[in-house]
Amino acid sequence: MFAEHGYEGASVQQIAAQAGVVASVVYDHFGAKRELYLELLRQHGQALLDRSVRPDPNASPADLLRHNVDAFYRFVEADPFLWRVVFRDPPADPEIAAAHREVHGAAGEAIAALIASVRPDAPLVDGVHRDHAAAMLAEGVKAVNNGLAAWWFEHRDVPREHVVAVAETLLWSGLRRVADS
């Protein structure tokens, strides 16, 4: 429900109905709608991070990317709603916004660390502060994966391998590879 309609868009009644019970039952298990949402956000965020951002000191950068991208889309395929909850725009509620920042901050840092570890010495992007570059690249990776996952969600008939292939090509080689004859 949250994945599909967002926090404000999903009413407690709908959520309860989906579970085959009545709204007040939700309050026998969770203090408030917010608690329920926070629980889901944290759990799913952690699961997503655990399964799709794994460092591997022995792998080449290319393999590292390949494995992590592949893992991400397997995860999305296994349960699209789970991913959607984590990547939705957060509601205005300050507490939820904070939790959202925390989850995404952790993911961003993990990815940034992975990227930065590949070249511990040289600048990542000419003229850009190293930490900023790492953070932005991580953000870009997250964004591409989220964007393609969203596209895939609307085109379920496309096999995972194709989505993974495009994600890898774009992230690893960029559009240059596409443009070159």
Add this chain to the structure above:
Amino acid sequence: MFAEHGYEGASVQQIAAQAGVVASVVYDHFGAKRELYLELLRQHGQALLDRSVRPDPNASPADLLRHNVDAFYRFVEADPFLWRVVFRDPPADPEIAAAHREVHGAAGEAIAALIASVRPDAPLVDGVHRDHAAAMLAEGVKAVNNGLAAWWFEHRDVPREHVVAVAETLLWSGLRRVADS
């Protein structure tokens, strides 16, 4: 208001207050909250598309990307809220969701056409249906730009040039360039 708090998160009262008037005045100018939002979404979506997706038959692919990426971030810098409205997750309301799909569909197709025009003959990504590849690459470009814009929004002190540099590097050359010594 919509940019900051989302459709459901921004109350008509808040919107009116921001304009220095009272809620009912909004209804003297717009039939409903939805109408106001649709107006903004369409206008801003169009403006964003017009200014940051320009084909140029004489430019090289690299220049094409550079120009369009640069234009996008200039646009975002000029008015961050405008971009945010367009890229926010749409609310549950079916009519708004449809308008949202329309705006993003048009942008996606324009970008996809730009990408596809570079190599009218060969496949874009091995083993992936051409149209799907173009659509996904376009989605990826949009996603990267949106993701970096969002990051930038939280780090206003970083100069536009740096963000543009990272966006260009990632989109054009991919992480391979970053990883290579």
Add this chain to the structure above:
DNA sequence: CTTCCGACCGAATCGGGATTCGGTAGCTGC
């Protein structure tokens, strides 16, 4: 058999947000 507990339900409360409507002040053109 009785007690206790956990899951469930229905009705009621409560507040906030969208929307409506009748009314007012100022400016425009005559």
Add this chain to the structure above:
DNA sequence: GCAGCTACCGAATCCCGATTCGGTCGGAAG
């Protein structure tokens, strides 16, 4: 000075969604 339009306001309505509470039922434990 007056009719008419425009932008504005305040109060009232209406509805829906979150949350509360007291009560029922079936099974587990003694």
